[in-house]
Amino acid sequence: MGAVLSMADRNQNPDGDIGSDLVRENASFAELVTQFVTGLSERVSRMEEAIRAADFNALQVAAHQLKGSGGGYGYPILTERAAQLERHARNQALEQCVEAIGELKAICERVVVDSAE
Secondary structure: OOOOOOHHHHHOOOOOOEOOHHHHHOHHHHHHHHHHHHOHHHHHHHHHHHHHOOOHHHHHHHHHHHHHHHHHOOOHHHHHHHHHHHHHHHOOOHHHHHHHHHHHHHHHHHEOOOOOO
Protein backbone atom coordinates (compact mmCIF):
# COMPACT_ATOMS: atom_id res chain seq x y z
CA MET A 1 0.00 0.00 0.00
CA GLY A 2 1.56 3.33 -1.08
CA ALA A 3 1.83 6.29 1.22
CA VAL A 4 -0.65 9.06 0.57
CA LEU A 5 0.57 12.55 1.38
CA SER A 6 -1.91 14.78 3.12
CA MET A 7 -2.11 18.42 2.12
CA ALA A 8 -0.25 19.33 5.31
CA ASP A 9 2.57 16.94 4.38
CA ARG A 10 2.87 18.48 0.92
CA ASN A 11 2.72 21.95 2.48
CA GLN A 12 5.73 21.14 4.63
CA ASN A 13 8.00 20.03 1.77
CA PRO A 14 11.43 20.75 3.27
CA ASP A 15 13.09 21.73 0.00
CA GLY A 16 10.68 23.38 -2.37
CA ASP A 17 8.08 26.05 -2.65
CA ILE A 18 5.29 25.98 -0.12
CA GLY A 19 1.97 26.44 -1.87
CA SER A 20 -1.37 27.23 -0.30
CA ASP A 21 -3.63 24.29 0.55
CA LEU A 22 -6.54 26.72 0.26
CA VAL A 23 -5.68 27.59 -3.35
CA ARG A 24 -5.17 23.90 -4.17
CA GLU A 25 -8.69 23.24 -2.90
CA ASN A 26 -10.29 26.28 -4.53
CA ALA A 27 -8.36 28.41 -7.03
CA SER A 28 -10.83 31.28 -6.62
CA PHE A 29 -9.00 32.19 -3.38
CA ALA A 30 -5.73 32.90 -5.22
CA GLU A 31 -6.11 36.70 -5.19
CA LEU A 32 -6.84 36.78 -1.47
CA VAL A 33 -3.93 34.44 -0.72
CA THR A 34 -1.66 36.57 -2.92
CA GLN A 35 -2.39 39.58 -0.70
CA PHE A 36 -1.50 37.54 2.38
CA VAL A 37 1.74 36.26 0.84
CA THR A 38 2.70 39.78 -0.28
CA GLY A 39 2.42 41.00 3.31
CA LEU A 40 4.54 38.24 4.86
CA SER A 41 7.87 40.05 4.56
CA GLU A 42 6.45 43.09 6.36
CA ARG A 43 5.08 40.86 9.13
CA VAL A 44 8.45 39.18 9.58
CA SER A 45 10.23 42.55 9.58
CA ARG A 46 7.95 43.79 12.38
CA MET A 47 8.69 40.64 14.38
CA GLU A 48 12.43 41.05 13.84
CA GLU A 49 12.17 44.65 15.03
CA ALA A 50 10.28 43.50 18.13
CA ILE A 51 13.10 41.02 18.84
CA ARG A 52 15.76 43.73 18.41
CA ALA A 53 13.82 45.91 20.86
CA ALA A 54 13.20 42.93 23.20
CA ASP A 55 9.51 43.85 22.94
CA PHE A 56 8.16 40.42 23.81
CA ASN A 57 4.55 41.64 24.01
CA ALA A 58 4.59 42.98 20.44
CA LEU A 59 6.36 39.83 19.26
CA GLN A 60 3.85 37.59 20.97
CA VAL A 61 0.91 39.47 19.41
CA ALA A 62 2.45 39.42 15.92
CA ALA A 63 3.30 35.72 16.16
CA HIS A 64 -0.20 34.96 17.45
CA GLN A 65 -1.76 36.80 14.51
CA LEU A 66 0.39 34.91 12.01
CA LYS A 67 -0.39 31.64 13.79
CA GLY A 68 -4.08 32.26 13.22
CA SER A 69 -3.91 33.52 9.67
CA GLY A 70 -1.27 31.10 8.37
CA GLY A 71 -3.51 28.07 8.58
CA GLY A 72 -6.54 29.99 7.38
CA TYR A 73 -4.74 30.91 4.17
CA GLY A 74 -3.61 27.31 3.66
CA TYR A 75 -0.16 27.30 5.25
CA PRO A 76 -0.23 25.03 8.33
CA ILE A 77 3.55 25.17 8.57
CA LEU A 78 3.29 28.92 9.21
CA THR A 79 0.83 28.23 12.00
CA GLU A 80 3.22 25.70 13.53
CA ARG A 81 6.29 27.95 13.33
CA ALA A 82 4.45 31.06 14.50
CA ALA A 83 3.07 29.12 17.49
CA GLN A 84 6.61 28.14 18.40
CA LEU A 85 7.73 31.78 18.21
CA GLU A 86 4.71 32.88 20.24
CA ARG A 87 5.64 30.42 23.03
CA HIS A 88 9.22 31.69 23.12
CA ALA A 89 8.01 35.30 23.23
CA ARG A 90 5.62 34.49 26.07
CA ASN A 91 8.56 32.98 27.97
CA GLN A 92 10.76 35.98 27.05
CA ALA A 93 13.39 33.56 25.74
CA LEU A 94 15.42 35.86 23.49
CA GLU A 95 17.82 33.27 22.06
CA GLN A 96 14.97 30.94 21.17
CA CYS A 97 13.06 33.86 19.61
CA VAL A 98 16.06 34.68 17.43
CA GLU A 99 16.34 31.06 16.32
CA ALA A 100 12.58 30.75 15.73
CA ILE A 101 12.36 33.96 13.67
CA GLY A 102 15.21 32.68 11.50
CA GLU A 103 13.29 29.46 10.83
CA LEU A 104 10.06 31.38 10.24
CA LYS A 105 11.78 33.77 7.83
CA ALA A 106 13.23 30.85 5.85
CA ILE A 107 9.76 29.30 5.60
CA CYS A 108 8.21 32.62 4.51
CA GLU A 109 10.79 32.97 1.74
CA ARG A 110 9.52 29.68 0.26
CA VAL A 111 5.82 30.52 0.51
CA VAL A 112 4.08 30.90 -2.83
CA VAL A 113 0.41 31.14 -3.75
CA ASP A 114 0.41 27.91 -5.71
CA SER A 115 3.06 25.32 -6.42
CA ALA A 116 3.13 22.56 -8.98
CA GLU A 117 2.62 19.18 -7.40
